[in-house]
Amino acid sequence: xxxxxxxxxxxxxxxxxxxxxxxxxxxxxxxxxxxxxxxxxxxxxxxxxxxxxxxxxxxxxxxxxxxxxxxxxxxxxxxxxxxxxxxxxxxxxxxxxxxxxxxxxxxx
Amino acid sequence: xxxxxxxxxxxxxxxxxxxxxxxxxxxxxxxxxxxxxxxxxxxxxxxxxxxxxxxxxxxxxxxxxxxxxxxxxxxxxxxxxxxxxxxxxxxxxxxxxxxxxxxxxxxxxxxxxxxxxxxxxxx
Numbered sequence: 001x002x003x004x005x006x007x008x009x010x011x012x013x014x015x016x017x018x019x020x021x022x023x024x025x026x027x028x029x030x031x032x033x034x035x036x037x038x039x040x041x042x043x044x045x046x047x048x049x050x051x052x053x054x055x056x057x058x059x060x061x062x063x064x065x066x067x068x069x070x071x072x073x074x075x076x077x078x079x080x081x082x083x084x085x086x087x088x089x090x091x092x093x094x095x096x097x098x099x100x101x102x103x104x105x106x107x108x
Numbered sequence: 109x110x111x112x113x114x115x116x117x118x119x120x121x122x123x124x125x126x127x128x129x130x131x132x133x134x135x136x137x138x139x140x141x142x143x144x145x146x147x148x149x150x151x152x153x154x155x156x157x158x159x160x161x162x163x164x165x166x167x168x169x170x171x172x173x174x175x176x177x178x179x180x181x182x183x184x185x186x187x188x189x190x191x192x193x194x195x196x197x198x199x200x201x202x203x204x205x206x207x208x209x210x211x212x213x214x215x216x217x218x219x220x221x222x223x224x225x226x227x228x229x230x231x
Contacts, residue, residue: 001170036217038153045203045221046145046153057208057219089153093216096167097143097155 002026002092006100012108013080021075021103023090028070034093037066037075040102041086049088050075082107110134110220112204117225120194128189128225130204138162138182141207141214144189146200147224156202157189161212171197194229201226 003026013019029035033053038046048057050066053073063078077084085107090100116128130142144156157168157178166178177190187204201224208219 034216038218040153045223046205046218047221048208048217048219051208051215051217051219091153091155091216091218096169097158097216099153099155102152 002029002095002098004090004092004098004100006088006090006103008103009101010104010106012106014108015080015082017080019077019080019105021088021090021105023068023073023075023100025071025073025092025094029092029094030069033069035066035068035073036091036093037064038089038091039084039086040089046089080105110206112206112220112222114202114204114222114225117202117227119228119230121231122195122229124194125190125192126194126227128191128202128204128227130187130189130222132185132187132206135206135220136211137185139211140209142178142180142187143205143207143218144178144187145203145205145218145221146198146227147203148197148200151200154200158207158214159187160214161207165214191227194227196229199227199229 005024007022035053037050040046054066088103111133114130143158159178175193180187203224205218206220208217
């Protein structure tokens with residue numbers, strides 16, 4: 001099974017900050033770039049932000065971006081907005097499906 | 109609008125069974141793969157099962173293999189999760205989600221989610 005490890009597990013930041021969350025796969029998942037990022041707010045279902053490692057889902061603000069290949073991937077928020085404080089998950093679909101453990105982004 | 113509505117959750121004793129349903133609307137259901145994903149209280153997301161658009165392929169997380177069965181009825185725009193031999197560790201909010209496509213493919217990304225249905229396994 002492919003394990004997905006996110007870092008950090010939690011993060012405190014301020015409005016306007018640039019934030020980067022990292023996701024590492026236990027083996028390469030490059031071939032089809034089967035790496036997705038989700039945002040989840042308390043009491044709500046997850047929301048797809050980025051698919052295929054770097055493609056922004058329709059309707060997602062451009063301050064969100066994704067990059068990476070092989071085993072290492074990043075989600076970057078260029079300038080945090082109040083509505084961005086949430087938990088973020090990476091997810092691979094190269095072999096079955098696994099989610100990272102989540103990164104909780106809190107207001108400093 | 110595009111929508112998924114789960115139902116069938118509840119409180120069940122260990123060892124018993126439960127069938128969850130997810131009714132889809134607002135899109136051509138028969139063209140899309142579907143997933144079940146669960147979230148235990150205060151925990152992260154865990155994939156449970158997937159089914160291809162036509163039901164021809166299915167896959168399960170190890171936690172549910174041999175106990176859970178995913179199926180779909182494209183004439184009813186509904187996907188199901190039959191859960192047998194339930195355990196306390198199956199307690200979670202169960203979401204269904206749609207594969208983002210393209211149609212008749214399986215990308216592995218989930219672009220539409222329901223609101224979830226809660227399953228509590230307790231004696």
